[in-house]
Amino acid sequence: MPTTRTVLLTGFQPFGGEQVNPSWLAVSALHGARIAGHRVVARELPVAFGTSLKVLRAALKETQPSLAICVGQAGGRSQLSLERVAINVDDARIPDNAGQQPIDAPVVADGPAAYFSTLPIKAMREALRGAGFPVEVSQTAGTYVCNHVFYGLMHALRRQRAVRAGFIHIPYSPAQASMHAGTPSVAVETVTEALRLAVQVALKTRTDARLAAGAEH
Amino acid sequence: MPTTRTVLLTGFQPFGGEQVNPSWLAVSALHGARIAGHRVVARELPVAFGTSLKVLRAALKETQPSLAICVGQAGGRSQLSLERVAINVDDARIPDNAGQQPIDAPVVADGPAAYFSTLPIKAMREALRGAGFPVEVSQTAGTYVCNHVFYGLMHALRRQRAVRAGFIHIPYSPAQASMHAGTPSVAVETVTEALRLAVQVALKTRTDARLAAGAEH
Amino acid sequence: MPTTRTVLLTGFQPFGGEQVNPSWLAVSALHGARIAGHRVVARELPVAFGTSLKVLRAALKETQPSLAICVGQAGGRSQLSLERVAINVDDARIPDNAGQQPIDAPVVADGPAAYFSTLPIKAMREALRGAGFPVEVSQTAGTYVCNHVFYGLMHALRRQRAVRAGFIHIPYSPAQASMHAGTPSVAVETVTEALRLAVQVALKTRTDARLAAGAEH
């Protein structure tokens, strides 16, 4: 067990023809940072079903984090999304970086249908909005590698209730958006500072705030 | 047990200041219809946490359907949405018609985190698109009364694996959209015909099609 | 000069890989109709810079209409759009059906920078909304063949102030939208009935209603 407590942040490699993945740019900028008495360790995951979870599980084992947040790119979304739920299905519209394209396969055979984030997503949303970051709660992390990693993360930690974990989606960077007409973006520096605050709130909040953040559909 | 096999379709009462709910307009037009040897029974549900499920469970008990599809309005969506998954949470942005506004409460205490639709949603999407209806698979039914009913439906039928069930969201009607600048709509008659075909496909399909219908986020 | 007064409606041929153009489907359904003492003549225009205006000018000369409304497909828009203004520029993102792709060329050399619609677009919007049709005022008709035809129409009629004229954009049909995930649609029959009412209002309204229908940007 490490003498200093650790926060594990992961980002992804680029995919879908992009040159960069802003999730890795943002979390790698926090590697080594101290937040609320914890040391941040950042790791990059491959955009590949299966392999991504092997790398993630090795990182969890090695770092034994108090808090683990996986971060992924959501091209087309406007705001940082605090994901509420991971579902036990892989359904890939496009192949992953290893050429795999599972359709309606479970992430974990015989796993539960879903896991909820154990992050205090309502308190995080309020704190981030209060600090001027564009953020919302999301009811779906999709059915691609991001949801796969989110589900695998929660499954790996299902018996360690003291370790909070969850997933945050982020928009394109401005440079990416410049290649996709009409798409929104958030500067990587803004994402990095938002994540720093998100980690802080997740570490310091005992009971999540009771705030509506739902959707009619 | 009825001598003729039955399909149960439900729609909702109006909510959120609307004068009508196109889900009820569309399913009530199919009440009494014969589809693939089954008789359609249409029922209207209140937009109220709790009560909606009491009415639904009574209808299930009375009609003993071979197939049950709940339909709800998704104002702002562009296409009919075949919902993939119901999650075990109520998080209401606005109060329901009975004035209740649950936040982060389970639909069923100690129920599983989610239930997947048992409809052949991929085969349904293909058949409907082939017939010219605008339809897609959706990864979230929200966290309001629609998701509540969808979850409650699947929970009620969890031991009756032979009875297929699921949820379909539909856009505003044109008349509703005329009151909400810039919002999409689908004519109620178009929805009715799409639902007729959806029921037919659900009754006739044994094994769902293996077609990607996922989302990266 | 015809003994019965005439309304000219035009639609377009399919373009951009579509099999149909709902503008022609909708206006051709009104060919021969009697509306407010006028006879409707519907004509189909090619999706081609230059040629489209030749066909339009010939139709204007032949039919000598009291009212002329050109209608075009706006794939991706949610509601019928009453266009406010045509601008004197062709800037084609994709080639037209004849392979032409003008960039920053004027529609009419030495023509004015723009023409405003002479339809009573505010009164039309109110009447259509009142009848339950999804409709809005639009501040741009784009820079492709639709704007080209709209500008050419207003230029052709610039000295005939008694002849009202303008342009209406319509969404994809449901069948088209079924091929474009997530896009809105309006049934062709709904468009046809909306256009029938639009013509009636345009013929019967002397002074347009004073109603805000602007945009901050």
Place this chain on the structure above:
Amino acid sequence: MPTTRTVLLTGFQPFGGEQVNPSWLAVSALHGARIAGHRVVARELPVAFGTSLKVLRAALKETQPSLAICVGQAGGRSQLSLERVAINVDDARIPDNAGQQPIDAPVVADGPAAYFSTLPIKAMREALRGAGFPVEVSQTAGTYVCNHVFYGLMHALRRQRAVRAGFIHIPYSPAQASMHAGTPSVAVETVTEALRLAVQVALKTRTDARLAAGAEH
């Protein structure tokens, strides 16, 4: 006449219930900057029909700029928008900061229907995209105070063909977007650097690039 050549940039005061206007935050950060041998003067305009143009005309007279770019907030847009055309109409959906709400009134009585930007908007778009800024060409600046100022700017300079002028719309800042669920944003610092480059390109480009940047509708 100033011995150093000047670039005039304007931003707006807050409106519509916002606490800040990112257009002023972004342009004021460039006040005094030297770009391509020119000195930048930044001025803040009131969000008021009429008064805004008085302040603008006084600033033009005082600074005698070689280049004038007015910048305004377009809440809801995802990217910086290089506006193509200003139209001669005020149609206010909401009152301005002085309580005025003109409907279908001309900006300049007997003025032309529209003015085109004289900025090299295609070359600017390419340079900004190449530098990683999210930017697009827009075919409408709306019908509110932004379009009013844009039209008034081009009208004031209509006989000074050597002075290039135009309008750029910018998205909400991240802090603003945090108050409007689901809306896109661009960091003010990103906007400032994008405007610095835009000014440079506008000063250095003789003939605009021949690049498609149109819209089908």
